[in-house]
Amino acid sequence: MPLNDERPASTSSGEDQGSDVESSSERYDSMTSTSDLECSRESFTSDGSSKHCTPSSSPPIVLTLDEVMETASDLFNLTLAHEINVNRDFHLEQPSLPQNCVWKVVKEMVHKAFWNILESELNDDPPEYGQAIILLEDIREILLSFLNPGANRMRTQIMEVLDIDLIRQQADNDAVDIQGLASYIITTMGKICAPIRDGDIKKLRENPDNIVTLFKEIFRVLDLMKVDMVNHSIKSLRVVLQREGVEYERAKFQCILDKTPNGLNHTTSWIKLAVEELQSAIVPKGQENGQQAVLGPFQILNTAFLHILTWDFSKNPLPETWVTDEMRLREIQQQLQQCQMVNEVLLIVHSTIGGPVQGLSFLSDRLKRMTSVLLDGMHSPNFNLEEALEGVSAQICCELNKSLTERDYPALTPALQAILRGQICSITQKDNSIRILVEDRVQQYFKVLISDPKSRVEPEQIPAGLTAIKPELALLGAEFISLVKYNKTVYGPFYADIIRKLVFSNNPPAANPPQDAACETVPSS
Template sequence: MPKEADHLEGGGDKESKEERTQDASEETVRKRVRANTPSPHRGNTPQVSVEELMETARGVTNMALAHEIMVNHAFQVKPAELPEGSLERRVKEIVHKAYWDCLEAQLKEDPPTYGHAIKLLAEIRETLLSFLLPGHSRLRFHIEEVLDLPLIQQQTENGALDLSRLSQFIVGMMGSLCAPCRDEDVNKLKEITDIVPLLKAILSVLDLMKVDMLNFAISSIRPHLMQQSVEYERSKFQEFLEKQPNALDYTEKWLEDTVRCLREAAADGSSAASSDPPSLIPLNVHNQAYLRLLRWDHDSDLFPETVLMDQARFQEMQQEVEQLVLLSSVLLVVYTTTGEAISGLPGLMETLKNTVNVMLADMHTPSFSEQEALTTIGEKLCFELSQCLSQHGYSPFSADRKSSLMGQISATIQPDNAVRKLMGSRVQSYLLAALEFSQHKTPPPLPGGLVPVGRELKELAVRFSRLVNYNKLVFSPFYQKVLDKILSGGGSP
């Protein structure tokens, strides 16, 4: 993996949101498996042994890892870090100190003893060779020639071993093989003169290079993994289902509730579904079910098992939707209230949008007060609009107009506010259209009023569609069985 691996550094900026989902997803799955949650449909929970339960948990964990690699394009393996002050960390530190103290004592003997050093060189040699690609025959020959273990053994017997020279060769080879993100670490090795600290630092950097190589391999083979990953996840879930027969109960309830909502909408003659059941074909039910995940009550409703590994992602998207709805609602109020005076003014929309975005940045934190934020937003927007109107020769805002605009902005806090409901409905319609258009390269047109948040909404729709389509690929056989039962009258929606 010589310098071709430049892209190992890519995706780092996305880690803050996406990669933290891996541990959360796996832990959520483990908890659900260990809890062996009673079925909402059945009264009895199957009895399983502790060994079977732990084996199932391990299988689900492996499935979660495979899933994370596929859906998180910024996924990277991280070096293992034991918790500070933990017993495991303390034991590791003691063992490592004893090893390096022993090596230093051997090298200070007269004559020096090289037993530990030769084993260490053999390990380093194999690690360097493991980094080579099939075409690196020249580098392979050079490493095997310099780190020739029988020759090194002979040199120790004759007192001719030059550990410093070999260490410098190793550092130079590491510089040729490392990813660009390790250049600084390798350069620091060149500043170490004492042999034992140098060998210790070499092993530490080699461990990091192993992680880099693994991430390089993951990024290289990801495009070829799709079909295998789908089959692997499906088979692992099937194994899980055989041991936990109630493992689809919350998925069934999720789909049943979706069918019930569609039937009620059709009966009411609402626009959410036509009066005759085209809305109940499986594809429509699937899409509507996934859309419901963006309105989920995560505090009271248990998440469907088939999307459990992505619960954190869906929750994050749900928060993005809520913020986009409120943002677009405020901007629509401003433009409908202020009228033609500000329409078409260059840069004004972006300025107003940035002002509102800053105030809503912490919208989903416990300390956030939506009422206070909307009041402040109203004051700031009135000030900016007054300045803008004055600069372009219009009369500034009167007290009545300011009061009216601030009142309408504050009113968007209500979930049943007409503007907020309208924007929420249009965002949902766009995301539903994105699912229906996901096989086409051309995205659906933006509904009216959403142009100011069009870029963010399109990016969200792409991520949402990719996640949903991958989930459909994996779990479509399970969904089909559940929906066949529900739509044929075997279910109880």
């Protein structure tokens, strides 16, 4: 993956998470450094124009096939670089095709035909070496590909021992030492393989009688060594990307925008939705004096990031600046929804049963674990949530009756069990009061995390009613805030340009605008 030759000239720097009490132009500039944006304070005025960040939407651009392929390559490099940088466990594994896959069947048939021909030729009298020479040439190229640029001595040795022209001459005179060549190949593989492959090399050295079987195993181990080499390169790249990943991702994204018309449409719509929501919720100050409210950039972005947490992937395309994190966002969202439902169940139990189960942490923990297990996989297509909640309510009634009778309390009456079951099953309804309460308080929790300039991932107090899932919230909060911070660092220039156009297009700022923590007012022209 290209790095150094494709970096932008600017250098990345951290963002300033200042409050919304700064002046509008200063706060926009603080989203990223001027060296990153190449946009001065004047670029955020009503008549300013951005030097950076957005693609041209006019006139329409017609892409050639080469440009499409180049854009696809840029997107692949961007996605790969992002994955290596943010996922510490990212690595490649030996690819495996599913059973009954047509490609797998065809591949097995072709390989079987090759090995059968090789075995037939070597068993001829005198032996034929046509397929064997092809095999040796492939092995030589693979071995050479494993070497570092400075390994000249080993490179020369491999070229001398696996000299294909010399082997062809030996084949013409029936003087090819195929077993000796295989032994040399195994020895060379042992010198350059990763330590994890020592066991495989040892098995190769056991030297089976069937030379065809030996070469099959050699190729199997070579394939594993290829994966090892790629993973070693990924590990090395991670060190570079930790220093230069922000610049690289931003430059790659800009390359995509340069070739793609309307490349930020979904991102613009996403931010515009946050602007409209805030504008409808805030009563402008000084309206009677002909002034108009101007929202702060961080206020807009924080609202937009909160929307990402509850994004409906089935109805709306994800903003272009978030596509590299789509799988992580889906996983966070699904885990959060499951935690919320577990919390809702526990709230219903405690509010319905009351005193006999209050203060029993061991019982709450048991009910929490049981409910989590029964709701595991609730987002899979074939999962029946209503049926699962029926099972949850039945199990909870059993556990409650057991706990109550052990402590000399009367068991739950059939009527109370029916009420409990009905309330638990009703949380699938979007207008359920318990569900609305929990979702609102979870939103409050994440709003605090996103808005906190010090990025604390676990405030000292969480909203009341969420105590049961506090550890899970802290973990998901840390993961989500980490994504938000990195996303803001990479795409801050693009967001700044979009917000400037949305906010100032109809609201030119005054020379000395009044300041407010929630919004800013500027005189209308």
